[in-house]
Amino acid sequence: MELNNMAQAYESIPSRLLAIDESLTQLVSDIDILSSVNPINYAHERERFMSNKYSQEPKFEYQKSPLDTHQSKRRLYELPLEEIEDTQLQKLYVDVIQSYADKLDQVDTIGTQDFLYNSLRYYGEPSAKDIANAHFILHLPTEEISKPDQDSHSIAQFMNRFAQKNGYECEIQVLDGMLANALVSGIKVRINKAAHITTDELEALAHHEMGVHLLTTLNGRRQPLNVLSLGCPANTNTQEGLAILCEYLSGHFSIKRLRTLALRVLAVESMIKDRDFRQTFRLLKEQYHTSDVQAFTITSRVYRGGGFTKDYLYLRGFREVLNAYDQLGEDFNLLLCGKTELKYFDMIRSLVNKGIFARPDLISPALAKPQQTNPIHRYIVSALK
Numbered sequence: 001m002e003l004n005n006m007a008q009a010y011e012s013i014p015s016r017l018l019a020i021d022e023s024l025t026q027l028v029s030d031i032d033i034l035s036s037v038n039p040i041n042y043a044h045e046r047e048r049f050m051s052n053k054y055s056q057e058p059k060f061e062y063q064k065s066p067l068d069t070h071q072s073k074r075r076l077y078e079l080p081l082e083e084i085e086d087t088q089l090q091k092l093y094v095d096v097i098q099s100y101a102d103k104l105d106q107v108d109t110i111g112t113q114d115f116l117y118n119s120l121r122y123y124g125e126p127s128a129k130d131i132a133n134a135h136f137i138l139h140l141p142t143e144e145i146s147k148p149d150q151d152s153h154s155i156a157q158f159m160n161r162f163a164q165k166n167g168y169e170c171e172i173q174v175l176d177g178m179l180a181n182a183l184v185s186g187i188k189v190r191i192n193k194a195a196h197i198t199t200d201e202l203e204a205l206a207h208h209e210m211g212v213h214l215l216t217t218l219n220g221r222r223q224p225l226n227v228l229s230l231g232c233p234a235n236t237n238t239q240e241g242l243a244i245l246c247e248y249l250s251g252h253f254s255i256k257r258l259r260t261l262a263l264r265v266l267a268v269e270s271m272i273k274d275r276d277f278r279q280t281f282r283l284l285k286e287q288y289h290t291s292d293v294q295a296f297t298i299t300s301r302v303y304r305g306g307g308f309t310k311d312y313l314y315l316r317g318f319r320e321v322l323n324a325y326d327q328l329g330e331d332f333n334l335l336l337c338g339k340t341e342l343k344y345f346d347m348i349r350s351l352v353n354k355g356i357f358a359r360p361d362l363i364s365p366a367l368a369k370p371q372q373t374n375p376i377h378r379y380i381v382s383a384l385k
Contacts, residue, residue, distance in 0.1 A: 012355060013224055016083050024093070025226040027075050028100045035185060036065055036107050037305035042177050043194075046296055057277045060304060062110050069108040073101050088347050089356060092227060099233035109306065116272075116307030122234060125272055126265050126312040133315060133384050134262035138288055140380065143255050148196040155182065155191050155202055162206045163189075166365060168214055179301055181205060184213035203252035211250075211364040212243040212336075219360045220338030228338025228348075228357060235341040236310055241317025242335060245325060246364050248318075248381065251371030258380070261318070263288060263298050264311035271302045272309065319384045333367065336360040 039060035049058050076097045084090040102122045109115040152174050163170050170187045178192040182205055220229030247253050263284055270280040284295040301311055325332055334349055337360050351357045
């Protein structure tokens with residue numbers, strides 16, 4: 001957003017609305033569910049699980065949250081949302097506040113049996129269609145896989161170049177004990193010190209983490225209001241769907257990647273049904289022939305915190321965002337305004353048309369210049385229900 005336009009946008013927003021928006025931003029600034037459910041003893045428990053021949057379930061430990069969740073919720077509900085005149089915008093703030101209250105319930109119950117209930121309430125669970133899509137993908141023939149040739153050092157260098165090329169402000173960190181190869185938290189791009197991936201996977205990772213997760217954070221922060229930076233409720237579905245779509249459109253996609261997304265769906269299904277880490281691990285290893293490391297990583301992702309159902313949404317989100325990409329035309333890029341969710345698309349478009357939100361400044365490189373996609377991949381993706 002150009003400075004003149006930004007100044008005009010700020011001038012047109014009532015001071016009371018700006019004050020509510022700022023108060024909300026401060027109240028939720030420390031709520032980070034992904035960091036909160038990252039086990040602090042992940043590497044140690046993986047080693048123990050493997051050396052004991054999978055006979056003992058890992059006992060993950062978590063950083064104790066300093067949040068007073070009851071007090072935080074009370075302050076959220078005390079915000080005077082009735083002072084927001086635009087009814088659409090008021091509805092968005094109401095929903096965002098409830099979403100953060102639900103996240104606080106998750107943070108409060110990490111490591112307990114109640115965490116799974118709160119995770120199901122927030123993220124839901126795989127549908128019969130999700131499970132059918134996963135089975136379809138897992139019956140596909142696999143492609144020839146190249147050997148990993150990129151370590152955390154070369155990943156960090158590549159991400160740095162990607163940020164500079166596209167004008168992204170960020171801080172790149174290499175950290176121990178991560179489950180994912182990389183993740184974005186605010187404008188921090190965190191890279192797993194143990195990551196070892198192929199060049200194609202590195203390209204896809206950059207388009208996923210920086211071309212979507214970082215970019216939507218930066219676009220959200222450039223809005224006159226912070227609410228899109230904080231995120232629409234349950235935006236994982238659309239944010240991860242956008243990220244996978246950009247991997248696909250970048251030309252660095254693979255059946256292996258689709259298989260990982262499918263395995264996550266079945267791992268979530270198994271976790272909800274069986275509640276047995278070793279059983280889910282054996283399902284991935286014995287029935288779907290994953291490596292020990294991949295089976296442990298996927299299983300850990302869905303059992304962390306006490307049962308984290310988020311991972312089935314990558315495949316569902318990809319399918320839904322791909323359909324939107326085919327149907328929405330130029331307006332599709334409005335999904336990049338911040339941490340948006342397809343369910344709120346019409347509301348966001350209306351608020352952009354009213355001048356309350358701005359069109360996105362930054363456009364994902366894979367969306368700005370889509371590459372020729374593999375015809376086999378195109379056929380497979382089009383077959384997802």
